[in-house]
Amino acid sequence: MSFALRLAHGIDALNERIARLAAWLVLAAVVISAGNAISRKAFSLSSNAWLELQWYLFGAVFLLGASWTLKRNEHVRIDVLSSRLAPRTRAWIDVVGHALFLLPFAFVHATTAVPFFLLSWRTGEVSPNAGGLPLWPAKLLVLVGFTMLLAQGVSELVKKIAVLRGALPDDADDGRAGPGLTA
Numbered sequence: 277m278s279f280a281l282r283l284a285h286g287i288d289a290l291n292e293r294i295a296r297l298a299a300w301l302v303l304a305a306v307v308i309s310a311g312n313a314i315s316r317k318a319f320s321l322s323s324n325a326w327l328e329l330q331w332y333l334f335g336a337v338f339l340l341g342a343s344w345t346l347k348r349n350e351h352v353r354i355d356v357l358s359s360r361l362a363p364r365t366r367a368w369i370d371v372v373g374h375a376l377f378l379l380p381f382a383f384v385h386a387t388t389a390v391p392f393f394l395l396s397w398r399t400g401e402v403s404p405n406a407g408g409l410p411l412w413p414a415k416l417l418v419l420v421g422f423t424m425l426l427a428q429g430v431s432e433l434v435k436k437i438a439v440l441r442g443a444l445p446d447d448a449d450d451g452r453a454g455p456g457l458t459a
Contacts, residue, residue: 277443284431288347291428295344298337305333324405332414339421343428363446367439374433382426389419
């Protein structure tokens, strides 16, 4: 169990670093969006590449932030019900939910993203829009995002099992215990 917990903490640390990067992407998206709007309205200049870059950054924030959100236990759930349950019961529900739903979902999406990314990268696929960007970076983000979600799902499963076995206190796996993310 100690190796699994060390691995889980390593995954947690990696997802923290990725989330810090993703937080900066929000600022980049806002700056690019504002610049694109100003150039379009003030100078009648528009660029599909800048518009697509906004979409890439927006997608990156969500895809790269999903695993951090899972780590922080901030994904949508029915708190009205779960808050009334004992911590061990919540841990059991999380173990079953992660094992039966989250891990297979993330695994299927990560593995199916591989051929889409590779084909796009090998063929140099670009957006059909005039002046559009290559598509492989967006497809790589899907692969990385779901791979990190899968890894974080494994980390959370390990920590929930550790709680059930008494190797961690009931609240040790709650990512909200630490300081919030600041860019």
